[in-house]
Amino acid sequence: MKRVLIALSLGVSLLLAACGGSSGATNPSTGAPAVVVPTPPAAQLTGAGATFPQPFYDAARFAYNKKFSQVTVNYQGVGSGGGINQLTKKIVDFGASDVPLKASEAAAMGGSDKVVQIASTLGTVSMAYNLDGVADGALKLTPDTIAGIFLGKITKWNDSALAADNSGVNLPNQDIRVVHRSDGSGTTYIFTDYLSNVSPDWKAKTGGPGKSISWPVGDGAQGNAGVATRVTQTPGAIGYVELAYVLQTKMKQAALKNHDGTFVIPSAAGATAAANAFAGTTPSNFSIVNAAGKDSAPISGYSWIIVYKDQAEKTKGTALVDYLYWLTTADGQQYAVNLHYAALPSSMASYDLTTLKGVTFGGSALLSVS
Amino acid sequence: MSKGTAERVAPPPLVAAGRQRRLIAGDRVFEVIAYGAAALILLIAIVFVIALFIPALPAITEFGLGFFISRTWDPVRTQFGALPAIYGTLVTSAIALVIAFPIGLGAALFLAEDSRLRFLRGPLSFAIELLAGIPSVVVGLWAFFVLTPLMRDSVDPFLNHTLGFLPLFQGSASGYGFLTAGVVLAIMVLPIMIALSRDVIRAVPRALREASLALGATNAETIWSVILPYARVGITGAVLLSLGRALGETIAVTMVIGNRPQITGSLFASGYTLPSVIANEFTEAVGNVYLGALFYLGVVLVLITIAVNVLARLLVWRFTSEATAA
Amino acid sequence: MSHPLVRAMVDRVVGGLIVLCVSVAAIPVLVLLLFVLINGLPGMLSPGFFTDPPYPQGVPGGGVLNAIIGTLEIVGIGSLLAVPLGALIGIFLSEYGRNQIGDTVRFISDVFTGLPSIAFGIFGYTVVVLTTHHFSALSASIALAVLMLPVILRATETALVLVPNSLREAGLALGAPRWRVTLEIVVPAALGGIVTGALLAMARAAGETAPLLFTAFGNDIIQTNPLQPMGALSLTIFRNALVPYPNLQQQAWAAALLLVALVAATNIAARIYVRRIQR
Numbered sequence: 001m002k003r004v005l006i007a008l009s010l011g012v013s014l015l016l017a018a019c020g021g022s023s024g025a026t027n028p029s030t031g032a033p034a035v036v037v038p039t040p041p042a043a044q045l046t047g048a049g050a051t052f053p054q055p056f057y058d059a060a061r062f063a064y065n066k067k068f069s070q071v072t073v074n075y076q077g078v079g080s081g082g083g084i085n086q087l088t089k090k091i092v093d094f095g096a097s098d099v100p101l102k103a104s105e106a107a108a109m110g111g112s113d114k115v116v117q118i119a120s121t122l123g124t125v126s127m128a129y130n131l132d133g134v135a136d137g138a139l140k141l142t143p144d145t146i147a148g149i150f151l152g153k154i155t156k157w158n159d160s161a162l163a164a165d166n167s168g169v170n171l172p173n174q175d176i177r178v179v180h181r182s183d184g185s186g187t188t189y190i191f192t193d194y195l196s197n198v199s200p201d202w203k204a205k206t207g208g209p210g211k212s213i214s215w216p217v218g219d220g221a222q223g224n225a226g227v228a229t230r231v232t233q234t235p236g237a238i239g240y241v242e243l244a245y246v247l248q249t250k251m252k253q254a255a256l257k258n259h260d261g262t263f264v265i266p267s268a269a270g271a272t273a274a275a276n277a278f279a280g281t282t283p284s285n286f287s288i289v290n291a292a293g294k295d296s297a298p299i300s301g302y303s304w305i306i307v308y309k310d311q312a313e314k315t316k317g318t319a320l321v322d323y324l325y326w327l328t329t330a331d332g333q334q335y336a337v338n339l340h341y342a343a344l345p346s347s348m349a350s351y352d353l354t355t356l357k358g359v360t361f362g363g364s365a366l367l368s369v370s
Numbered sequence: 371m372s373k374g375t376a377e378r379v380a381p382p383p384l385v386a387a388g389r390q391r392r393l394i395a396g397d398r399v400f401e402v403i404a405y406g407a408a409a410l411i412l413l414i415a416i417v418f419v420i421a422l423f424i425p426a427l428p429a430i431t432e433f434g435l436g437f438f439i440s441r442t443w444d445p446v447r448t449q450f451g452a453l454p455a456i457y458g459t460l461v462t463s464a465i466a467l468v469i470a471f472p473i474g475l476g477a478a479l480f481l482a483e484d485s486r487l488r489f490l491r492g493p494l495s496f497a498i499e500l501l502a503g504i505p506s507v508v509v510g511l512w513a514f515f516v517l518t519p520l521m522r523d524s525v526d527p528f529l530n531h532t533l534g535f536l537p538l539f540q541g542s543a544s545g546y547g548f549l550t551a552g553v554v555l556a557i558m559v560l561p562i563m564i565a566l567s568r569d570v571i572r573a574v575p576r577a578l579r580e581a582s583l584a585l586g587a588t589n590a591e592t593i594w595s596v597i598l599p600y601a602r603v604g605i606t607g608a609v610l611l612s613l614g615r616a617l618g619e620t621i622a623v624t625m626v627i628g629n630r631p632q633i634t635g636s637l638f639a640s641g642y643t644l645p646s647v648i649a650n651e652f653t654e655a656v657g658n659v660y661l662g663a664l665f666y667l668g669v670v671l672v673l674i675t676i677a678v679n680v681l682a683r684l685l686v687w688r689f690t691s692e693a694t695a696a
Numbered sequence: 697m698s699h700p701l702v703r704a705m706v707d708r709v710v711g712g713l714i715v716l717c718v719s720v721a722a723i724p725v726l727v728l729l730l731f732v733l734i735n736g737l738p739g740m741l742s743p744g745f746f747t748d749p750p751y752p753q754g755v756p757g758g759g760v761l762n763a764i765i766g767t768l769e770i771v772g773i774g775s776l777l778a779v780p781l782g783a784l785i786g787i788f789l790s791e792y793g794r795n796q797i798g799d800t801v802r803f804i805s806d807v808f809t810g811l812p813s814i815a816f817g818i819f820g821y822t823v824v825v826l827t828t829h830h831f832s833a834l835s836a837s838i839a840l841a842v843l844m845l846p847v848i849l850r851a852t853e854t855a856l857v858l859v860p861n862s863l864r865e866a867g868l869a870l871g872a873p874r875w876r877v878t879l880e881i882v883v884p885a886a887l888g889g890i891v892t893g894a895l896l897a898m899a900r901a902a903g904e905t906a907p908l909l910f911t912a913f914g915n916d917i918i919q920t921n922p923l924q925p926m927g928a929l930s931l932t933i934f935r936n937a938l939v940p941y942p943n944l945q946q947q948a949w950a951a952a953l954l955l956v957a958l959v960a961a962t963n964i965a966a967r968i969y970v971r972r973i974q975r
Contacts, residue, residue, distance in 0.1 A: 046831065046925055048653075048913075058752035058916070065917075074915045074925055081654030088656070090829045105656060175542045182629035184445070184654035212445035212651075219546055219640045220629030222650060225939035232940050233519070234544055248753055249940040338754070400875035404788035408801050411785055411849075414842060415804045421822040422815065476717025487715070494722060501725035503959050505903025506813075507933045508952045512728050514937050515735075515945075557724045564721060588703050590710035611810075618812025620906040621934060645814045645906070652818070653910050665818070672815055679810035 035329045038368055042070035043319035049083020049096030051223040052187045053121050053303040055244045057096070059335040060327055071319050077223055081184020081211045087306055093320055095306045096120070098186020099193075099211065100283035109308070116359060117283040117306045118352040120327060122342040124271040125191055125299040126246045126253040128231050129238040131157065133170050137265050139254040140165045143198035143290075143298075146256075149176055149238060150195065151205060152217035157236065165257075172236075179230045179239035182220025184211040190301035191240045194289040240299070243267070244339045258298040259290050270297030271342040281348065302348070307359060314361045321359050321367040328352045426669050429662030437666060443631035443647075445655075450663035452670055454631035458548065458641035459671075462623060463616040465552025465637070466559050471609060473556075474563030479593060481564065482571040502561035510622035513554045518545035518626055521553070526638050541636035546628035549637040554622050559612045566611055570604030570689060571597060607685030614678040618671070620645035644671040732953050739950025749918050750932075753941060760951050762918045766927040767955075770833050770912060771902045773922055774840035779894045782845050783883075786852020786890070791878055793853075805846040813906040816843045820911040831913035833926035839907040844897040851893020855886035888973035892966040899962040903955060905930040929955045 047057070054077040061073035078086075080097035087095030088108045106112040127141055145161050148154035154161055158171040181188045193209035195202040206213050221230040227239040228249055243266050246253050255263040264270050274291035275281070281288065281302065288300050305324060311317025326332045333343045344352070356367050433440065433450060440451020477498075481491055522545030529549075533539045543549075574597050582592040598605070628640020629650060648664050648671075655661040739745060744759045751758035789798050820839030825831055859882050867877035883890070908914075913925040914935065929951045936948035 044924060046913075055753055059754060062752045062755065072917045074917055074919075076914050076925075078653045081656055083654075085654050085656045089826060091825060091831055108656070177542070177544050182650050184651070184656070207447065210445075212654075214442070214444040214447075215630070218630070219544060220650075222629075222938055225941075228940040229938055234522075237544075245940065251940075394873060397873045397875050400878070401792060404784060404792050405797075407781060407784035408788045408793070408797060410781065411801055411804060411845065414845075415808075417823060418815075418819055418842070421819050425822060473717045473720050476714045477721040480714050480718045490718070494718060497722050497725050499963075500960070501728075503899065503903075503963055504725070504728060505905070505930060505955055505959065507903065507905040507930045508732060508956060509728065511933055511937050511948060511952050512731050516727075516731055557728075560721060560724065588707035590707040591703065593710070614810050618810070618814075620812055620814045625934075625937060645812050648814050648818070649906055649909060652821075668815060668818055671812055675810055675812060676807050679807065683806060 035331055036369070037326045037329070037331055038322045040068055040071050040319040040322035041315045043072075043316045045071065045073045045094070045316065045320055045323065046092045047073065047075045047083070047094040047096060047305075048078050048086045048092045050080045050098045050186045050303055051077035051225060052080075052098045052123060052185075052190075052242045052301075053096065053336075053341070054224070055248065055339050056121055056336045056341055059339060060332050063335060064323060064326060064332070071323060073323060077225070079181070079183035079211075079223065080186030080189070084306070087308075090308075090312075093307070093316060094324070096303065097306060098301055098303045099189040099209075100286050100304050101306065114309055115306055116309050116355050117304045118324060118328060118355050119281075119302040119344060119348045120305045120324075121303050121333075121336045122268075122271050122275055122344060122348075123301065123303060124243050124266045124268070124274070124297040124342075125187060125194075125240050125301070126243050126251075126266045127238060127256065128228065128241045128246050128251040128253050130231050130233075130235055131172065131174075131252070132235065133172065134252065136252040137255055138166075138169050139252070140169075140257070140263055141254045142257040143195075147195050147199035147202045150178060150180075150216065150218070151199075151202060152178075174236040177234050177237040178215075178218030179221055179227050179234070179237050180215050180218045181212075181222070181224075181227060183222050185224075186211060186301075186303065187224055187240065187242055188213065190289060191299060193287055193301075194299045197290045243271075244341060247340050256298050258294075258296050259292050260294045260296070262294045264295065264297055266297040266299070268337070268340050268342040270295055271300040272345070273297070274300040275302070275342070275345055275348075282351065309359060311359060311361045311366065314366075317359065317361045318366045321356050325353070325356055325367060325369060328356075422665065422668055422672060425658075426662050426665035428658040429666040432659055432662070433666070437663075438670070441633060443642075445651075445660055448657070448659050450660070450666075452644075452667055454633050455642050455644045455647050455667060456670070457633045458551075458627065458631075459617060459643040459645075461548050461637070461641070462551040462555055462627070462643055463613055465549060466555035466616045467609060467613060469553065469556035470559045470563045470612060474560055474608075474612070475567050475605070477560075477564045478567030478571055481568045483589075483593070483597075498561050498564050501557070502565075506558065506619060506621045509554060509558060510625035513550065513622060514625045517553065518550055521545045521550045525549075530638075537635040538637045541634075541638050543638035544628070544640065546626050547638050547640045548627075551623045551627045551641075551643070552637075554626055555616045555619055558619055558622060559616050562615055563608060563612045566608035566686065567605055570601045570608055570686065573604065573689070574600050601689070603685050604689035607682045607687075607689060610678055610682030610685065614675050614682060617678065618645060618675050620649055624649050644668075729956070732949065732956055735946075735949035736953025737950075739946040740953055742946075742950075745947070745950060750916050750944070750947065758943070758947070760927075760929065760932055760947060760954070762915060762927040763929045763932040763951060764954070765918060765920060766833065766912065766915070766931075767902055767929045767958075769920065769922065770836045770908070770926060770928055771840065771898055773834065773837035774844060774901055775894065775898050777837065777841035778844040778848055778897065781841075782848030782894075782897075783852045783890055785845075785849045786856060787878060787883065789849070789853040790856035791874075791882075801849075805849050808842070808846040809850075813843065813904055814909075816840070817907040817909055817911060820907060825911055828923075830923065831911065831925040833912050833919075833922040833924065836908045836912035836926070836928070837922065839911050840901040840904060843904065843907060844901050847897040847900065848890075848893050851896070852886070852890045855889025855893070856882060858889065859885045888970045892970055895962050895966040895969075899959045902958055902962075903930060905934050909934075929958075 057075045083095035083097050086092045100117050109115050157174045189209050189211050196208050221227045224242050224245050228241050228245045231237040231239045255265050257263050273293045273295040274288050277291035277293045278288050290298050337343050359366050437452050441453045442449045442451045522543050526543035529539045582596045624646035627646050630640040631642045644667050655664050744757045748759040749762040816839040820835045824835035867881045908928050914931045915925045915927045919926050932951045933948045936944040
């Protein structure tokens with residue numbers, strides 16, 4: 001049935017395209033209607049920040065440059081904290097962070113009315129592990145066991161707490177090697193937000209969610225990629241990594257017990273389910289961890305892009321909003337979907353559009369889209 | 371060149387005339403340019419100090435000297451202390467010297483002294499120079515992919531098995547940590563250790579060596595009783611210079627240290643060093659205090675390195691000049 | 697301890713230990729080079745390594761052209777800044793610097809030589825990046841120039857000091873002013889040492905990573921504008937080592953091989969130049 005629908009929408013879009021030009025394309029996987037994307041002026045954009053969405057951002061900027069060769073986007077994944085920091089100093093054109101600005105961070109940028117934040121994608125965090133003899137998805141983790149491991153209370157894989165949830169799984173008598181982030185990370189924020197939500201112990205010990213925290217145990221690695229590498233190379237390791245990295249490198253990930261008690265393997269669909277459990281998500285009300293719903297992936301989150309409301313240069317500013325518009329609509333979002341992020345729900349997409357329209361130069365809006 | 375003048379030294383400007391005066395003015399100009407260049411490096415040094423020190427002020431005023439003894443490195447609660455990083459720096463450097471000193475000294479004795487196997491001297495010198503030229507990031511790359519699994523799977527368990535009664539070699543080993551970083555530093559420091567020690571040993575007067583041999587001492591006894599005591603000061607200087615190099619090594623260490631600000635007795639554990647904290651957290655330090663704390667670490671690092679280097683050069687310089695004067 | 701046989705045995709043992717030390721000292725470089733060669737060749741020989749920038753995951757191929765251009769340009773600009781200034785200061789030290797100012801300059805130069813490389817990165821960031829609100833290759837070049845300066849300066853001074861005074865006196869005796877003697881007689885005589893110093897400094901700068909982390913910042917696109925962020929071989933190696941993608945890791949090894957080859961070539965070039973001059 002699904003295939004028929006896809007074929008139909010493909011056929012319709014081909015017809016529409018043949019009937020004469022839009023500079024957009026129909027996304028076969030979401031079947032969304034054609035989107036007209038404005039042609040940007042020539043510019044070189046620099047962005048920095050989160051590694052959570054980096055695979056998506058890399059694929060996107062590559063494709064955008066192929067489509068509009070006059071615009072190049074240079075993005076470096078230095079961690080959410082780094083992105084915010086560099087944007088505050090106005091050294092980059094846009095900052096990327098998995099967690100929106102705190103009050104103090106917004107104040108450092110001149111006040112929360114001087115910056116705008118849009119959601120760029122929706123993803124979920126996996127618990128990746130390196131255990132011989134335990135297959136992908138065979139390990140079951142609950143909020144209590146995850147908190148126990150990262151608090152340093154559970155130190156061996158064959159601990160009774162883990163064994164209780166994993167009957168039939170051959171857990172070895174091996175040390176658990178915890179890996180966390182060494183840089184200021186939005187992924188860490190999402191993860192610690194989840195742990196603070198589900199474990200009062202964790203909250204008491206570490207003080208709550210944060211991009212950089214004082215970790216009770218574990219080694220630090222830089223970036224989602226660094227954690228992924230460390231886990232892949234260290235037998236007995238466990239770490240929290242964004243789903244795209246896990247799937248791209250074929251790491252093993254655990255099934256996580258969500259709010260409703262179901263064990264789910266993190267997926268894009270799970271992220272979408274989690275997002276839909278929260279109405280009215282905005283930068284000030286952004287947490288979607290521990291979502292209700294039997295399909296919800298428990299450690300999910302949006303990733304955000306932050307820019308100054310009033311741009312300093314007209315050409316660059318126009319190219320910037322054009323790029324971000326493309327990124328948050330069907331054409332750009334397909335690259336996210338291909339990499340196992342979830343497409344932005346339409347409510348977030350329209351929030352983004354309204355927000356982008358508010359970006360100005362010298363008082364007048366830069367985005368020329370209806 | 372002017373035609374046929376017999377003067378050997380440029381005459382005073384007042385007396386000179388025409389072309390002579392222009393050429394003498396050229397001297398003045400050149401002197402000004404040369405002094406200007408010197409002034410420029412002084413200026414760069416001053417700017418350097420300012421650029422390092424001023425941003426550190428928020429942290430210096432906030433934490434004061436307690437910074438050096440505080441064990442907490444907590445960005446969330448904005449509590450920063452340098453002790454874990456200082457500890458890591460000292461431990462890894464100490465391990466590096468413990469490994470590099472005997473090996474370096476032995477190799478230096480061979481290069482400076484040994485009459486046997488002389489044909490090996492050239493290739494060995496070349497190999498050492500090559501090692502000195504390999505960029506730090508390449509050593510780090512190799513350490514990350516090759517040394518770390520080797521340490522984790524072979525060396526650390528072996529040490530645990532044989533020397534595990536010492537707290538130094540207890541605890542689980544992930545391959546990243548103080549010991550691996552120490553080994554990497556030893557590799558990087560070896561060329562300096564060898565080159566300097568060789569120069570120091572060469573500076574020992576031949577007469578002393580020959581006298582000892584003439585009296586019937588063996589090579590080993592000459593080395594032990596004559597050369598090493600004489601070269602003691604210079605070798606200390608060489609060790610100190612190697613220490614200075616180890617203290618400042620950033621990239622190779624960052625790749626294997628484990629990135630965990632902690633103070634612990636086990637060498638297998640992960641840690642942090644002053645340069646690697648800065649490298650890892652600099653781009654993302656938000657807020658004047660956090661950033662200031664990193665700059666404060668930088669100030670500490672620079673001061674320690676300068677002190678060690680100055681002391682070292684004094685020793686080496688004094689030794690070699692005394693030795694050659696003797 | 698005084699029995700002749702014991703003494704002879706001790707001598708043998710110590711001799712053996714020394715040879716052992718020598719062997720152990722030689723091992724790291726051999727092992728390192730071997731691994732870099734073996735792991736780096738496949739990446740180097742893959743198509744597109746020298747001609748393409750890196751591609752995102754999922755797109756096959758890619759290379760390090762952006763990094764090659766970046767390293768050459770950043771080091772090139774840095775050398776343009778450091779070599780003339782360093783040579784000039786070296787000339788100052790040898791010809792005019794036998795005084796307190798000269799000693800101060802030498803002291804500062806020695807201090808700079810011993811500084812950790814990350815300090816130069818901090819310098820470049822604070823002085824250039826923060827003021828221009830831009831990561832740029834230029835800020836990296838400036839950081840590297842300050843790093844190279846002491847090396848070039850010392851090499852120049854040493855080379856000039858080695859030129860026999862008789863040359864200077866001969867020139868002055870013939871009536872040439874001091875500046876012409878320096879520039880046209882002494883410096884050419886010392887050129888071998890100066891060029892060697894410059895080349896070695898450049899080779900060192902090409903391998904540096906820490907000063908580039910927060911100045912050049914990195915760029916996955918082929919970039920030649922020095923006012924923009926730029927990639928470099930050392931940055932590629934550092935960052936690719938830490939990602940879990942085998943193709944990027946392979947590029948890291950290949951970039952390492954390229955960097956080592958570059959450094960080795962520069963060193964060899966310096967030696968050949970010196971030998972040619974000495975003929």
